[in-house]
Amino acid sequence: QKEVEQNSGPLSVPEGAIASLNCTYSDRGSQSFFWYRQYSGKSPELIMSIYSNGDKEDGRFTAQLNKASQYVSLLIRDSQPSDSATYLCAVAGGTSYGKLTFGQGTILTVHP
Amino acid sequence: NAGVTQTPKFQVLKTGQSMTLQCAQDMNHNSMYWYRQDPGMGLRLIYYSASEGTTDKGEVPNGYNVSRLNKREFSLRLESAAPSQTSVYFCASSPGLGLTGELFFGEGSRLTVL
Numbered sequence: 480q481k482e483v484e485q486n487s488g489p490l491s492v493p494e495g496a497i498a499s500l501n502c503t504y505s506d507r508g509s510q511s512f513f514w515y516r517q518y519s520g521k522s523p524e525l526i527m528s529i530y531s532n533g534d535k536e537d538g539r540f541t542a543q544l545n546k547a548s549q550y551v552s553l554l555i556r557d558s559q560p561s562d563s564a565t566y567l568c569a570v571a572g573g574t575s576y577g578k579l580t581f582g583q584g585t586i587l588t589v590h591p
Numbered sequence: 592n593a594g595v596t597q598t599p600k601f602q603v604l605k606t607g608q609s610m611t612l613q614c615a616q617d618m619n620h621n622s623m624y625w626y627r628q629d630p631g632m633g634l635r636l637i638y639y640s641a642s643e644g645t646t647d648k649g650e651v652p653n654g655y656n657v658s659r660l661n662k663r664e665f666s667l668r669l670e671s672a673a674p675s676q677t678s679v680y681f682c683a684s685s686p687g688l689g690l691t692g693e694l695f696f697g698e699g700s701r702l703t704v705l
Binding site: 483487511512513515521522523524525528567569571578579580581582583584 | 631632633635639681693694696
């Protein structure tokens with residue numbers, strides 16, 4: 480089992496819809512959770528971080544964390560074509576202290 | 592403000608050749624990292640340096656060596672390149688001692704080993 484798993488997609492949603500991206504992790508001691516966005520041919524950039532159970536909202540983005548289920552998600556409301564990218568889930572803490580472990584990423588396509 | 596700068600951006604090597612990827616950050620960050628990214632594999636940590644003077648192995652260190660030259664610079668060396676090392680390499684830095692999760696990435700170095 481991979482430490483951090485994501486559905487590789489591609490996930491295709493129409494413009495204006497809600498895109499839901501999911502991630503599961505295996506290390507129950509993990510403490511910090513992140514979502515990075517990576518445009519094609521570019522480097523990843525941090526868009527959200529979450530540390531405690533529940534929801535965290537930032538503009539059109541909402542991160543959700545459920546430590547009991549070892550599950551973290553990212554919701555993108557009012558999706559725009561400019562949101563088309565690969566979204567990488569990353570987890571830190573637990574037995575991987577000092578390192579950030581990434582999932583393989585989910586490709587999101589928002590079509591007009 | 593350049594952030595994290597990697598050189599070279601592109602490189603083609605023959606099997607058995609050696610090379611060094613250079614990385615420098617101007618944000619006064621403590622920690623620096625080298626990742627490789629392959630299709631369908633996400634980002635995999637090669638080596639990291641939690642602070643100046645320390646380096647540690649990551650998930651895929653075989654075939655690589657690193658040097659934390661000073662607080663700004665962290666280089667990655669391939670002593671004898673192999674086709675399996677064809678990849679995109681990203682250097683990253685973070686402000687904390689050890690990992691905070693907020694990584695700032697360089698633009699990447701695309702390496703092809705023939």
